Amino acid sequence: xxxxxxxxxxxxxxxxxEYTEKRLSKFDKLIGEAEATxxxxxxxxxxxxxxxxxxxxxxxxxxxxGYDMYACVDMVTDKLESQLHKYxxxxxxxxRGAKAEAEAALPEVHWQEDDEPVRIKQFSTKPMTVEEAIMxxxxxxxxxxxxxxxxxxxxxxxxxxQDRDYGLLVPEE
Numbered sequence: 653x654x655x656x657x658x659x660x661x662x663x664x665x666x667x668x669x670e671y672t673e674k675r676l677s678k679f680d681k682l683i684g685e686a687e688a689t690x691x692x693x694x695x696x697x698x699x700x701x702x703x704x705x706x707x708x709x710x711x712x713x714x715x716x717x718g719y720d721m722y723a724c725v726d727m728v729t730d731k732l733e734s735q736l737h738k739y740x741x742x743x744x745x746x747x748r749g750a751k752a753e754a755e756a757a758l759p760e761v762h763w764q765e766d767d768e769p770v771r772i773k774q775f776s777t778k779p780m781t782v783e784e785a786i787m788x789x790x791x792x793x794x795x796x797x798x799x800x801x802x803x804x805x806x807x808x809x810x811x812x813x814q815d816r817d818y819g820l821l822v823p824e825e
Contacts, residue, residue, distance in 0.1 A: 653680050653688055660693035668692075668721060675729045676703070682736050683707045692721065701728050709778065712736060713792055735791055742787060777807065785810045786818055 655673050657664050676688055683705070691702040695717075701724040702715040714731040716724045777800040780788070789797035789810060796811035801822075809821040 653677055653686055656687065656689045658689065658691040660691070662692060662694040662699075664692055668725075671722060672725050675725055678729070679705070679732070679736065682733075682740070699724050701725055703728050703732060705732065707736070710739070710788055711792060712739070715793075739787065739791060782808070782810060782820060 653673070653676050655669075655676055657669060657672075672690055676690075679686065679688075686705055686707055688703055688705045691704075693700045693702075697719065698717050699719060699721040700715065700717045701721065703713065705712045712732055712735050714728045714735065716727040716731065718724045718727070775798075777798065779800045779802040781802055785797050785799040785801075785808070788799070789795075789812070796809055798807065798809050800806070801808040804822065806823055808823075811819050811821070813819050
């Protein structure tokens, strides 16, 4: 697995790079050759690791925070492994195999008090069902997901409600 490292407010040592690459190499068996982006940062006295792996048209993402960077790497790889197994078993249950179409990364937009966007991302929408969109939203760890609905032929939004159920926004006819 090819691993790209990004660091903010800290210097990533060679031993930390080797350890992270070793922990992520176990995904080679599950997903084959892939490219992972690892962002490591130090926020005051806490360490944070974010790992993003594009796989089969979807994005597997995990982040962990703690006081030890090595422990954070362990926790995030365990989380990613769990997500990958969950995704693969859902695809197998549906009979779609490992080559199912899914959504690309959803943009991360953070709003300031003056309501001006500080980050804007463009993304492509691939056709998918509501169930696939919910699965992609959960894999990304987001509270909403924009997708092109194959049933209606229109852009829809699926979101997580406060009662932990899901909602679907559909444009008027």
